[in-house]
Structures are given as C-alpha cells and as structure tokens.
Amino acid sequence: MGVVAICAVAFLVHSLLKKETATPTKSTPTSQSQKSAEKAKSSTAQTSESKKDKNLPDSKSTDWDLVLVNRDHPKEEMSPDVVQIDNIWVDSRIGDATEQFLAAAQAINPAEHLISGYRSVAYQTTLYEQYVDQEMTADPSLDREAAEKKVQTYSQPPTKSEHQTGLAIDLSDVDSLNESTTAEQVAAIAPEYGFVLRFPEGGAASTGVDHEDWHFRYVGVANAKYMTEHHLTLEDYLKLLDKK
Incomplete structure (x- = not known):
C-alpha cells in the first residue's frame, strides 16, 4: 500500500x-x-x-500652371502672352477657362465680374506705391515700414505678386475685398474650371497673405480639385509634389 x-x-x-x-x-x-x-x-x-x-495628380512643381510667385519666391517680369477677357488680360493659355469660369459665376450671381488679371511689374510697382501712400496719409503715425506691412495684407510688392504670371484673376460681385455676397458659391465651382481660391481662410501661415475672397489662381483642373479636396494652399501642394 x-x-x-x-x-x-x-x-x-x-x-x-x-x-x-x-x-x-x-x-x-x-x-x-x-x-x-x-x-x-x-x-x-x-x-x-x-x-x-x-x-495625387501626375503633376510636377515645375509645370507652367503651378509657377510660384510670392514674397519668398519673387520673379522678374514674366511677359506672358495674354488675351483680353472682358476688361482684363490673362495668360492666353487660360483664356477659355477664364471665360467659362466667369460665365458659371454669373449664373450664380449676374453681378459677378472680373476686377483684375495680368499686371506687369511696372504697373504693380505703381499700384503698390499708391497703396503705401494712401495708408500713410490715412494714418500719419505710420512710417513706411508699418504702412507696407499693412498694404501687404491685401497687395504684394512688385516682383512678388502672382498677378504678373497672368494666371491670377480677381472675381467678385463687388469691388471691395472680402465683401462678396456669393463668394462661397463661386469658390466651390472654381476647381471645375481649374481655379482655386488662392488665399483661403486659415491659409496665411503658408501663403503669408490674409484671406481674400476674390483672388483666384489657375492651376489646372486636376490640381485644383485635389488642392480643394485636401484643403491645400499652392505652397503646401508644391511641397507635396516635391516629395513624390
């Protein structure tokens, strides 16, 4: 046991x-x-x-319709081949797109009209100086540096304004910045014609420019749709393309 x-x-x-x-x-x-x-x-x-x-569109940052002009990327006179659309001039390569975009905007609001397009460096110089003088006259306490800083919230120095590319247009139903009554509707259809709202709200960190409801930039349909869908400024988009 x-x-x-x-x-x-x-x-x-x-x-x-x-x-x-x-x-x-x-x-x-x-x-x-x-x-x-x-x-x-x-x-x-x-x-x-x-x-x-x-x-991501098969685009390159060197494509003609993605040329970058801003305060960090100045360019001398570009002298694009231009055509007249209503009362402004644009790069001839975007003439049809501009006409179609304008017609679509006017279908939303008949008061929509083109305010500005291509501007030479010489003209931009004159315009910029006028704005600086106006700001200093309106507020004598401003020195030139302070006046220029204020002006640059709505107009860029010569060689640093993309209006000289012929690819930028100002389009609105009024002639006052950020006072359009149909700005959102027009911005929403812009990509269909290859345009983007160049200076959107919240984009100043990358563009260096405050919101402008009337300033549109041609970048091509595929690029415009991608940029709008992903909430990208031109500066952000070009960085993304360079990473491909």
Missing part, C-alpha cells in the same frame, strides 16, 4: 508540473494573434496612404 501511495503522489506531482510547464505555451497563439492584428493594421494604414498617393 505504501508503494502505491508513493506512486500516486509522484504521478500527481508530475501532472501538476507538466500543467504548469505547459501554461506559458498557451499564450503563444495569443501573442501571435496580436502580432498578426498589428501587422494587418499597419498594412491597412499603408494601403490607405497608398490610395491617397494614387489620387
């Missing part, structure tokens, strides 16, 4: 030790499942990013 009891105890101890030893191996499938889940999640994120990249 003693031998039987000893064997029984030994068997019980062996079974318990085997069970304890086997316990860690049971966590292995769970650990593997977690790894698989994390891998699948990572794969999904990469696929999502890939799909986003696939939607």
Whole structure:
C-alpha cells in the first residue's frame, strides 16, 4: 500500500508540473494573434496612404500652371502672352477657362465680374506705391515700414505678386475685398474650371497673405480639385509634389 501511495503522489506531482510547464505555451497563439492584428493594421494604414498617393495628380512643381510667385519666391517680369477677357488680360493659355469660369459665376450671381488679371511689374510697382501712400496719409503715425506691412495684407510688392504670371484673376460681385455676397458659391465651382481660391481662410501661415475672397489662381483642373479636396494652399501642394 505504501508503494502505491508513493506512486500516486509522484504521478500527481508530475501532472501538476507538466500543467504548469505547459501554461506559458498557451499564450503563444495569443501573442501571435496580436502580432498578426498589428501587422494587418499597419498594412491597412499603408494601403490607405497608398490610395491617397494614387489620387495625387501626375503633376510636377515645375509645370507652367503651378509657377510660384510670392514674397519668398519673387520673379522678374514674366511677359506672358495674354488675351483680353472682358476688361482684363490673362495668360492666353487660360483664356477659355477664364471665360467659362466667369460665365458659371454669373449664373450664380449676374453681378459677378472680373476686377483684375495680368499686371506687369511696372504697373504693380505703381499700384503698390499708391497703396503705401494712401495708408500713410490715412494714418500719419505710420512710417513706411508699418504702412507696407499693412498694404501687404491685401497687395504684394512688385516682383512678388502672382498677378504678373497672368494666371491670377480677381472675381467678385463687388469691388471691395472680402465683401462678396456669393463668394462661397463661386469658390466651390472654381476647381471645375481649374481655379482655386488662392488665399483661403486659415491659409496665411503658408501663403503669408490674409484671406481674400476674390483672388483666384489657375492651376489646372486636376490640381485644383485635389488642392480643394485636401484643403491645400499652392505652397503646401508644391511641397507635396516635391516629395513624390
């Protein structure tokens, strides 16, 4: 009986030790499942990013319709080949698009009209100086530097205004900045004709220019739609293209 009891105890101890030893191996499938889940999640994120990249237009930052002119990227006189649309001049390559955009805007509001288009560096110089003088006359406490800073919230110095490209237009139902009654509706249809609202609300950090409801820039239909969908300024979009 003693031998039987000893064997029984030994068997019980062996079974318990085997069970304890086997316990860690049971966590292995769970650990593997977690790894698989994390891998699948990572794969999904990469696929999502890939799909986003696939939607990016096949454009380059050096394309003619994406030329960048601002205070950080000045250009001398560009002398584009221009055509007249109503009372303004634009680069001849966007003549049809400008006419179509204007017609669509007037279908929304008959008062919509073109205010400005191509401006030479010489004309921009004259215009800019007039604005500076006006600001200093209106507020004698302003020195030239302060007056220029104020002017640059609505007009850019010569060689730094994209109006010289012939690809920018000012379009509104009134002749006062940020007072349009149909600005949002017009901005919403702009991409269909290759235009974007160049200086949107909240875009000053990248553009250096406050919101302007009348200033539109031609960038091409595919680019305009992508920029609008992803809320990108031209500066942001060009950086994205350079990363391709």
